[in-house]
Amino acid sequence: MYVRDLPVSAAVREHYRAAGIEELYPPQAAAVDAGIAEGGNVVAAIPTASGKTLIAELAMLTADGPALYIVPLRALAREKYESFSELPGVSVGISTGDFDSPAEELGEEDVVVATAEKVDSAIRNGATWVEDLACVVVDEVHLLGRPRRGPTLEVTLATLQRRAPGVQVVALSATIDNPEDVAAWLDADLVESTWRPVDLRTGVYSEGAVAFDDDTALSVDVGPVGPNDDGDTEVTAALVADALDGGGQCLAFVRSRREAESLAARLAEDGRESDATADLADEIRDAGGTETGRLLAETVESGVGFHHAGLVSEHRALVESGFRDREVKVLCATPTLAAGVNVPARRVVVRDLKRYTGEEMAWLSTLEVHQMCGRAGRPHLDPYGEAVLVGDEHTAEELWDRYVDTGPEAVESQLAAREALRTHVLSVVASGFADSEDAVLELLDATFFAHQSPNVDLSGVLAEVADELASMELLEVGADGGLAATDLGATVSRQYVRPETGARLIEGIRTIRAMDEDTVTALTALALVCGTPDMRGTYLGNRERAEIYRYATSHAAEFTTGPDEAEDFEAWLCAVKLARILREWSEGADIETLVERYRIGPGDVESHVERAAWLLGAGDALADTLDADVGIFRTARRDLGESVSEGAGARRP
Numbered sequence: 218m219y220v221r222d223l224p225v226s227a228a229v230r231e232h233y234r235a236a237g238i239e240e241l242y243p244p245q246a247a248a249v250d251a252g253i254a255e256g257g258n259v260v261a262a263i264p265t266a267s268g269k270t271l272i273a274e275l276a277m278l279t280a281d282g283p284a285l286y287i288v289p290l291r292a293l294a295r296e297k298y299e300s301f302s303e304l305p306g307v308s309v310g311i312s313t314g315d316f317d318s319p320a321e322e323l324g325e326e327d328v329v330v331a332t333a334e335k336v337d338s339a340i341r342n343g344a345t346w347v348e349d350l351a352c353v354v355v356d357e358v359h360l361l362g363r364p365r366r367g368p369t370l371e372v373t374l375a376t377l378q379r380r381a382p383g384v385q386v387v388a389l390s391a392t393i394d395n396p397e398d399v400a401a402w403l404d405a406d407l408v409e410s411t412w413r414p415v416d417l418r419t420g421v422y423s424e425g426a427v428a429f430d431d432d433t434a435l436s437v438d439v440g441p442v443g444p445n446d447d448g449d450t451e452v453t454a455a456l457v458a459d460a461l462d463g464g465g466q467c468l469a470f471v472r473s474r475r476e477a478e479s480l481a482a483r484l485a486e487d488g489r490e491s492d493a494t495a496d497l498a499d500e501i502r503d504a505g506g507t508e509t510g511r512l513l514a515e516t517v518e519s520g521v522g523f524h525h526a527g528l529v530s531e532h533r534a535l536v537e538s539g540f541r542d543r544e545v546k547v548l549c550a551t552p553t554l555a556a557g558v559n560v561p562a563r564r565v566v567v568r569d570l571k572r573y574t575g576e577e578m579a580w581l582s583t584l585e586v587h588q589m590c591g592r593a594g595r596p597h598l599d600p601y602g603e604a605v606l607v608g609d610e611h612t613a614e615e616l617w618d619r620y621v622d623t624g625p626e627a628v629e630s631q632l633a634a635r636e637a638l639r640t641h642v643l644s645v646v647a648s649g650f651a652d653s654e655d656a657v658l659e660l661l662d663a664t665f666f667a668h669q670s671p672n673v674d675l676s677g678v679l680a681e682v683a684d685e686l687a688s689m690e691l692l693e694v695g696a697d698g699g700l701a702a703t704d705l706g707a708t709v710s711r712q713y714v715r716p717e718t719g720a721r722l723i724e725g726i727r728t729i730r731a732m733d734e735d736t737v738t739a740l741t742a743l744a745l746v747c748g749t750p751d752m753r754g755t756y757l758g759n760r761e762r763a764e765i766y767r768y769a770t771s772h773a774a775e776f777t778t779g780p781d782e783a784e785d786f787e788a789w790l791c792a793v794k795l796a797r798i799l800r801e802w803s804e805g806a807d808i809e810t811l812v813e814r815y816r817i818g819p820g821d822v823e824s825h826v827e828r829a830a831w832l833l834g835a836g837d838a839l840a841d842t843l844d845a846d847v848g849i850f851r852t853a854r855r856d857l858g859e860s861v862s863e864g865a866g867a868r869r870p
């Protein structure tokens with residue numbers, strides 16, 4: 218099937234041709250046969266880089282009305298927004314704004330790109346634009362199996378189908394074990410394929426050679442490994458050097474940010490400098506100068522970059538484009554890169570197959586490793602792609618069994634988890650979609666969970682969840698099973714915070730009301746929001762523990778919870794640390810100082826500031842609902858916000 222046969226405008230056909238797309242890839246042709254361009258529901262479970270974007274565009278461009286494209290990560294929203302914006306004659310909107318608005322302005326666009334969380338929050342805030350949607354595309358639908366994102370995604374999809382009856386639903390998935398489950402749930406045709414535009418061979422390294430799954434082998438010349446060298450790192454260096462010698466680029470995956478940085482520093486020792494990399498290093502330096510930024514500029518000079526969530530967005534964008542332009546030859550990354558950003562390479566080396574979960578070192582999931590491996594092989598540039606898992610004589614067999622011989626896991630709904638149910642039960646009641654336990658059960662019936670577990674009766678757990686929400690003062694439960702959100706519950710739902718966060722904020726606001734006015738400071742509000750489950754935690758080093766404790770003691774009167782009242786002392790201390798960082802940021806500290814003083818990534822400062830601003834807004838709205846004369850959330854948010862808008866440019870690294 219050819220582009221000239223597609224039912225899209227001549228300008229769009231020309232746009233595809235200009236991008237080198239003349240003939241459809243087989244999975245794309247199968248999607249057309251399944252009715253993607255005629256309003257049909259389709260689930261496409263196909264490998265990385267097999268052309269999912271075109272499948273989505275065909276659905277959105279031929280739909281009889283506006284389309285919504287749901288992405289899992291905000292970083293991906295921007296990438297997709299930019300790519301759809303190039304389509305001629307199509308207006309594209311991106312929704313990255315606050316969580317407490319219906320985002321009605323999006324109703325004016327042909328295509329809207331948003332995260333599931335943003336769509337969920339817009340619906341809770343009364344968005345009417347979703348009713349006009351003709352097409353919804355869900356990218357990375359296999360994330361239905363993730364503990365937090367999954368339930369939001371399935372409830373949002375079920376709600377969208379109810380609010381816009383007959384809407385075309387297209388779901389794009391990595392290859393998973395049970396795509397037919399997802400397709401049956403969405404009443405969709407399944408397009409399943411393992412076809413890839415570039416051949417991929419996967420292998421395991423052990424004892425001087427890689428054994429590939431196509432029965433070929435590659436001997437690897439690993440130099441002498443000194444007593445202070447790490448064996449796996451030296452193997453990775455040898456595999457990288459070999460790929461570069463053959464004119465390819467390499468992605469190397471490791472378990473943590475720190476490992477990504479130290480591997481990059483090690484590989485840079487073998488690197489090559491050029492005019493292009495010197496220019497890119499200058500750009501990185503111009504974008505600011507934290508320790509991380511300096512190290513990045515230094516390694517990039519030798520053609521090696523690193524990529525992880527601790528980088529500020531500008532640095533991240535610079536290494537990504539440097540890699541795509543082939544100036545950066547090697548990218549050392551944490552697994553997050555594999556989940557989203559489109560950066561293929563000839564060879565992928567996965568050095569670390571285990572990751573610390575907070576309790577133990579655990580194997581990565583097969584799906585995750587397959588997604589990393591799937592990044593190998595760039596269409597039109599590489600003759601083939603190669604993925605190598607680094608093992609040794611003890612682990613090679615296990616790696617082979619786990620990741621080469623075995624298909625990916627099945628995707629299982631996580632909606633029945635207590636926490637997820639609490640959030641979504643409150644949301645459907647507060648949004649006016651259900652007013653009784655029976656009505657909630659009926660809504661849940663349209664979810665992936667109900668599809669997968671038709672015989673599980675949720676009524677018992679639902680009654681318990683309703684009681685829990687009632688004890689948090691968020692829900693009223695009538696004797697006849699009637700449910701109604703309290704004013705507090707409605708605010709919690711609209712502010713898009715978890716019920717547990719709402720309950721903490723309510724308790725904190727009451728404490729603040731009883732506190733001596735002089736002791737209520739911005740730190741009071743910041744420590745309160747930093748102690749909620751919606752704030753991402755931080756790490757507390759052994760050396761700084763005593764220092765943070767001293768700080769906490771000297772500000773004890775300002776906190777709503779003392780160390781002896783905290784359920785979890787360590788978490789309490791972490792909240793104090795975060796509050797302190799944010800306070801210093803509000804007072805004008807620059808990122809570099811904070812990064813050095815508190816050993817956090819520069820990108821962490823950005824994301825903590827953003828989350829705190831959101832939660833302070835929620836605190837302020839709840840104080841209003843409680844009629845409490847507590848202005849401290851607004852003041853703290855203003856200081857944080859002013860600090861962002863005024864000084865950020867200058868203070869960013």
Ligand SMILES: Nc1ncnc2c1ncn2[C@@H]1O[C@H](COP(=O)(O)OP(=O)(O)OP(=O)(O)O)[C@@H](O)[C@H]1O
Nearest residue numbers: 237238239240241242265266267268269270271559
């Ligand atoms: N029919 C085609 N002919 C030639 N090139 C194509 C065709 N379809 C897509 N491509 C190109 O292949 C590359 C990968 O496509 P795309 O980004 O859609 O993959 P994907 O399946 O979305 O990958 P990911 O798993 O990363 O999301 C792009 O550069 C795209 O332009």
